[in-house]
Each structure stands twice: as structure tokens, then as C-alpha cells.
Amino acid sequence: MTPKDLCCIGYTSGTTGHPKGAMQSHQAVLLNCALTATMHGRRDDDIVVTALPAAHVYGNVAINSTFLAGGTVVLMERFDAAQALHLIAAEDATMFEGVPAMYSMIMADPSFDTAELSSLRTSTIGGQTFSPSLAERWQARVTGPVLELWGMTEIAGLGATHSVYAPPVPGSIGVSLPGIETKIAPIDGSVGEVPVGTPGELMVRGPLVMLGYYGRPDATAEVLSPDGWLRTGDVAYVDDTGHFFVVDRLKDMILTAGYNVYPAEIERVISSHPQVTMVAVGKRSDEVKGEVAVAYIVAAPNSDLDGAAVLEYCRQHLAAYKRPREVVFVDALPTTSSGKLMRRKLTELDPTSAR
Structure with a gap:
């Protein structure tokens, strides 16, 4: 050997x-x-x-x-x-x-x-x-x-x-x-x-x-x-x-209207909001832009955060083409046994009550 x-x-x-x-x-x-x-x-x-x-x-x-x-x-x-x-x-x-x-x-x-x-x-x-x-x-x-x-x-x-x-x-x-x-x-x-x-x-x-x-x-x-x-x-x-x-x-990159958008950059911005516990950003198909970003958020306990507030927060910190076009609140995010986020499973999540 x-x-x-x-x-x-x-x-x-x-x-x-x-x-x-x-x-x-x-x-x-x-x-x-x-x-x-x-x-x-x-x-x-x-x-x-x-x-x-x-x-x-x-x-x-x-x-x-x-x-x-x-x-x-x-x-x-x-x-x-x-x-x-x-x-x-x-x-x-x-x-x-x-x-x-x-x-x-x-x-x-x-x-x-x-x-x-x-x-x-x-x-x-x-x-x-x-x-x-x-x-x-x-x-x-x-x-x-x-x-x-x-x-x-x-x-x-x-x-x-x-x-x-x-x-x-x-x-x-x-x-x-x-x-x-x-x-x-x-x-x-x-x-x-x-x-x-x-x-x-x-x-x-x-x-x-x-x-x-x-x-x-x-x-x-x-x-x-x-x-x-x-x-x-x-x-x-x-x-x-x-x-x-x-x-x-590389596989998670979102191609929106010809621009390369990286979910991790959006996640870093949204996670800095004081009422966000965890966030993962995925993508969905769009007839006009090809793909757009979707933010899945676990809000902090007793939070009154809603989708409009998240989008406004993103507007203050991200270029227009990088901003998510949808916000989904969930109870938990899918992770591997080692705790890493599984973005490919995001679309299977059940949203919490509408906000």
C-alpha cells in the first residue's frame, strides 16, 4: 500500500x-x-x-x-x-x-x-x-x-x-x-x-x-x-x-434578461435584515426574463415582516436586475445532513400563511 x-x-x-x-x-x-x-x-x-x-x-x-x-x-x-x-x-x-x-x-x-x-x-x-x-x-x-x-x-x-x-x-x-x-x-x-x-x-x-x-x-x-x-x-x-x-x-446562477445573478449575493443582503432568521434564494422560469429570483424566508419569531418590506429592503441594497421578483415565507428551509442549504428543493416548500 x-x-x-x-x-x-x-x-x-x-x-x-x-x-x-x-x-x-x-x-x-x-x-x-x-x-x-x-x-x-x-x-x-x-x-x-x-x-x-x-x-x-x-x-x-x-x-x-x-x-x-x-x-x-x-x-x-x-x-x-x-x-x-x-x-x-x-x-x-x-x-x-x-x-x-x-x-x-x-x-x-x-x-x-x-x-x-x-x-x-x-x-x-x-x-x-x-x-x-x-x-x-x-x-x-x-x-x-x-x-x-x-x-x-x-x-x-x-x-x-x-x-x-x-x-x-x-x-x-x-x-x-x-x-x-x-x-x-x-x-x-x-x-x-x-x-x-x-x-x-x-x-x-x-x-x-x-x-x-x-x-x-x-x-x-x-x-x-x-x-x-x-x-x-x-x-x-x-x-x-x-x-x-x-x-x-455555478449551477445555481440565475440568468435573468442576459445578466448573471448569484443567489448568494441576494441572500447576504436579505439575511442582514433584523427580522430574518434564514433565507435561501432559488429561481423560476419567466417568459420575459428567462429566469427570475425567488426569496424563501424564515422570519424571526414574532416578526411582522411581509413581502413588500423585503422587496423594499432589496431595492435599497441591490441593483434592479438582482432583486427577487417573489418572496415566499416558510417555516424551515431544506438542508442536507451537514446543514447546507439545498436550493434545488426550494420549489417543494409549502409557504406559511400569506403576508
Whole structure:
């Protein structure tokens, strides 16, 4: 057996389609844990509270990078906001790890403003983009840094993250892990790179990249080039300091009247409204514009927020072509087992009472 041999098969979360089995090598799994532990400054006295599923790549690397450093993991059987706050205080947790939906639900919990969070040295957040306004609210209660990160099953964990040793760049997923090549390629799939600050497809190459999809050579060929570059399907850009910013998933992009509209940008705006607990933006067909955005909102408890108020709020913060054309209030949003939003399931939701 060699480090490059098959170690395990990790299944994708299926946010944009059916899950696929990414074949991960021993070197990819171990190296990702080691690099994550290094970038996050994990220590043997760390106590990590998380509800990330152990079978999911984010949960796997969060747990095993902590064990690699000699730390302790307090693993929740399933996520519950009130229980997470209780465990952080009861266990003197030094780190909380989760996806944006978990943070949103924690901050919507009635006990958040009085919860004991002083033991937290670090918080990590990944899986999807996080609204800067929500990050600011969390940071107002937690003194340690919030380390935004990005990863995927196809690279056995993280591909980019902030380092605990450097100042965070709000809205960014950080920098590439050491020894990993990352570039921004044209969205149309052509060869080359786009200029700094220009959105394109995020691509990765190096020892973390999967061996391929199990039993799916066709799907493997679609994302993995002969020279080792992995197409991630994420639209992102890089600034002149080497920090990457994810715009959205390429498959979730809305083409409205010839313009590219990214749901994550609309979600960041709407989630900054004080009466919004969670939001997801999907799309529907339109005879005139081709596609238009639809906002699905979980309102804060006892909120009197209505669709007109949401659209007015969007009018103040978004260009006309980016604004949603419909607002649907729901009791909950569809998520994967790891807590990531499943936009493809939004049209199946039953709206709450009309507003």
C-alpha cells in the first residue's frame, strides 16, 4: 500500500444533484487534516463542539484534525441551537465549528444574548457563504476570530481557509492551503486564468485532489483534467493579496434578461435584515426574463415582516436586475445532513400563511 492508494470513498452532499462517491487517497485525507490543524492552530487542550456529521467531509476533517493535535471533540448527535449554546458553556469549549445555517439558528435562539461564550478561542464556518452582518453579530459576542473556509468532498476537506495567525479578511474564504495550487479560470470552461478581481471558476490541483468518482468515469472526466486540475463548480475571484472570495455555485446562477445573478449575493443582503432568521434564494422560469429570483424566508419569531418590506429592503441594497421578483415565507428551509442549504428543493416548500 502507498500513500496514493485508495483510503475511503466520501459522498458529496448533493446540494445540486445526486451524491457521487469521491475516491480519496490516504495522503489526501491525512494531509488535509494536518494542514487544517496547522492553519487553525489546533492544540492538545482544544475542546471542539460541533454537530457536523462525522461521515461528511467537513465533519471528518474537523474531528480528525482535532484528534491529530491531541484535542477533544464534543460531538452532538444532531444540531440543536439551544443545546449547542449549553455545551459551549458546560464544556468550556475553545472552538465551535459549523455551517452558516447553524450559526443563524444559534443567533436566533432566545438564549444567545445571555449565553456564556467566553471560552471560545476560535470559530470556523464553511459549507456556504456567510453574511458579513451575521459574522459581525457573532463577533460581537465572541472575542476569538471567525475563520471562514472553503472545501469540498473531492479534496478530502479544506482547500482554502483563514489562518489563526493572520488577520481575517471579512467575506473571504481565506488563502490556499500550503502546497495546493488554486486558480480562477474562465466560467465558459476555456483554458487560462482571469484577471485579479474577475469572477471565474475556482480550480484546484495538488495532492488533495480525489482519484475520481467511484464507478463514474464520465463524471470524473467532466471535472478532472488530464493535467490534474479539478473544476470545483464554484464561482469565485481572488484579490491582489491572494485571498479568495466565493460568489456562488455555478449551477445555481440565475440568468435573468442576459445578466448573471448569484443567489448568494441576494441572500447576504436579505439575511442582514433584523427580522430574518434564514433565507435561501432559488429561481423560476419567466417568459420575459428567462429566469427570475425567488426569496424563501424564515422570519424571526414574532416578526411582522411581509413581502413588500423585503422587496423594499432589496431595492435599497441591490441593483434592479438582482432583486427577487417573489418572496415566499416558510417555516424551515431544506438542508442536507451537514446543514447546507439545498436550493434545488426550494420549489417543494409549502409557504406559511400569506403576508
